[in-house]
Amino acid sequence: MMKKMHSGLLLFAAAFAVFACSSCTILFGPDERETMMLPDEYRQAVDSAAVPNAWWTAFDDAQMTRLMERALGGNLTIEQAAARLRQAEAAVMKSGADRFPSLDATGDAQTRYTHTAGAGTSTADDFSLGLEVSRYEFDLWGRVASGHRAALAGLDASRFSLETAAMTISAETASAYFQWLYLNQRLAVLEKQLTVNRKMLSVVGKRFQTSSADALDVLQRRQQVIAAEAALPPVRASLAAAYNRLAILVGEPPQTDLALEAKALPALPERPDSGIPADLLARRPDLQREWALLAAADWNVSAARAARMPAIRLTGTLTTSNSDTDRLFDNWIGNLLAGLTMPLIDGGSLRADVARTRAAADEQLAAYREAVLGALGEVEDALSAETHQQEYVNTLGRQFEAAQQTATEAYRRYTRGLETYFEALAAETSRQNLEVSVLTAEYELLGDRIQLYRSLGGDWGAVLETVSQGENDER
Structure with a gap:
């Protein structure tokens, strides 16, 4: 159980380390x-x-x-x-x-009630835990x-x-x-x-x-x-x-x-x-x-x-859910999403901002x-x-x-x-x-x-x- 949890965390830690190194690069120095x-x-x-x-x-x-x-x-x-x-x-x-990436912890718990004619009402508990990285710029x-x-x-x-x-x-x-x-x-x-x-x-x-x-x-x-x-x-x-x-x-x-x-x-x-x-x-x-x-x-x-210049931004989640609390940490699902943004037509706004800061x-x-x-x-x-x-x-x-x-x-x-x-x-x-x-x-x-x-x-x-x-x- 703990090995699977550690493997998921290591996935995110490695990704964060790679992307964090990007902050060391400055292309346009003063x-x-x-x-x-x-x-x-x-x-x-x-x-x-x-x-x-x-x-x-x-x-x-x-x-x-x-x-x-x-x-x-x-x-x-x-x-x-x-x-x-x-x-x-x-x-x-x-x-x-x-x-650096911002990492948030998430958690959720809910109880489902099911009523069946002649069989009464049954309940089921669902729990979920997760880690979520906010939108981070590479x-x-x-x-x-x-x-x-x-x-x-x-x-x-x-x-x-x-x-x-x-x-x-x-x-x-x-x-x-x-x-x-x-x-x-x-x-x-x-x-x-x-x-x-x-x-x-x-x-x-x-x-x-x-x-x-x-x-x-x-x-x-x-x-x-x-x-x-x-x-x-x-x-x-x-x-x-x-x-x-x-x-x-x-x-x-x-x-x-x-x-x-x-x-x-x-x-x-x-x-x-x-x-x-x-x-x-x-x-x-x-x-x-x-x-x-x-x-x-x-x-x-x-x-x-x-x-x-073009910007790459990263989001990601690491979640687990299980109705059985004894097996809550058995299954982890992780994903990393990266999106590319490139300014094409902005009416000269970014160019004007450069001119303004230069002035x-x-x-x-x-x-x-x-x-x-x-x-x-x-x-x-x-x-x-x-x-x-x-x-x-x-x-x-x-x-x-x-x-x-x-x-x-x-x-x-x-x-x-x-x-x-x-x-x-x-x-x-x-x-x-x-x-x-x-x-x-x-x-x-x-x-x-x-x-x-x-x-x-x-x-x-x-x-x-x-x-x-x-x-x-x-x-």
């Missing part, structure tokens, strides 16, 4: 793509420190590192990208299953295999999309954190200036009482105090918004206590080595994603070309080249912006030092009656404005560095794996 010519170096390139994958560690700020780990592990944009990656993995499994030209390769390339694109999200969120988190520090520091500077202005108003008021100053001096100083008070509310509003943005970036409600400590902006680390433009192709996940999408588009062209691949090629050029431009812009912003910070710092000396001397001359109050007020106003300008310029310089780190890319797969491993260790 066209080779020419390598894009890139410049040998950047205009603003310098030899310096290598770019670490976790570039934020270069700022030596434990608070920032903690925020970055929370963002990479809990940001909802990254979670969405991770969910899309899981969807792509399932799609690949589904497309891979199409390369992949002679590689249509199914090409579709699977396209799905694999799509999976790569989804993985690089996840890494791109991490690259973007890390830059946004660092920008939000530095903005929060900057606004705290700016608020402290403005509050200090308000205190100074109030003290000077008191001094001018006393001089007015002794006829050493006129009413215009008092009114001008009072106006400056009011202006200093008016500058505080917008900064406080921006500070609250920056905190809320940080909380959302790490995947928490705005009301969450992030346990942040206000402190001075960090010093600018050593400028990273920009490498050569060709490095971007391997270090930028957004470029790798565009390349994977191009590969998927090319494989879709291959599948469309193969779809114009889609050409579009993706242009998108890839545009992304590469955009990435090169981002690095050049970031290098140039940091270079000139550093010059601006240095010049502004010297201007602020001169303004401090001018304000001190103008106030000294005013108190001695050598200058009018207008010159002293103008010098102090200039000094206070420059103090805020210097702080803002230093903050913007840090922003330029963040953009440089982001534009140079990195091994974001390793970064995400490290963060994931750290979360598992905490659990």
Whole structure:
């Protein structure tokens, strides 16, 4: 009994093995793509420190590192990208299953009642078991295999999309954190200036009482105090918004206590080595994603070309039936059926599909080249912006030092009656404005560095794996 059963199963297993080998053949492979010519170096390139994958560690700020780990592990944009990656993995499994026959088990049982006059009613039980293969394509030209390769390339694109999200969120988190520090520091500077202005108003008021100053001096100083008070509310509003943005970036409600400590902006680390433009192709996940999408588009062209060729599809069954359950497996009946389908007249539909997929691949090629050029431009812009912003910070710092000396001397001359109050007020106003300008310029310089780190890319797969491993260790 079991020998007959095994012989039937072996029949189907052998047939499946033969037909499954057809999935190894791909007649219409993708066209080779020419390598894009890139410049040998950047205009603003310098030899310096290598770019670490976790570039934020270069700022030596434990608070920032903690925020970055929370963002990479809990940001909802990254979670969405991770969910899309899981969807792509399932799609690949589904497309891979199409390369092999699908085998279903069937079963049936019924009871027949027969009534004979004078003899009563008799019953008979019938049972049947079977295996059934669904319609399976003998992949002679590689249509199914090409579709699977396209799905694999799509999976790569989804993985690089996840890494791109991490690259973007890390830059946004660092920008939000530095903005929060900057606004705290700016608020402290403005509050200090308000205190100074109030003290000077008191001094001018006393001089007015002794006829050493006129009413215009008092009114001008009072106006400056009011202006200093008016500058505080917008900064406080921006500070609250920056905190809320940080909380959302790490995947928490705005009301969450992030346990942040206000402190001075960090010093600018050593400028990273920009490498050569060709490095971007391997270090930028957004470029790798565009390349994977191009590969998927090319494989879709291959599948469309193969779809114009004749197709052989297989169906088969293996069944047994017997009313005697003891002999149910004694007799097996198996059959394999193959059918040939060849497109003859389709109104040009298949040819149009090939043309459509080719055009889609050409579009993706242009998108890839545009992304590469955009990435090169981002690095050049970031290098140039940091270079000139550093010059601006240095010049502004010297201007602020001169303004401090001018304000001190103008106030000294005013108190001695050598200058009018207008010159002293103008010098102090200039000094206070420059103090805020210097702080803002230093903050913007840090922003330029963040953009440089982001534009140079990195091994974001390793970064995400490290963060994931750290979360598992905490659990």
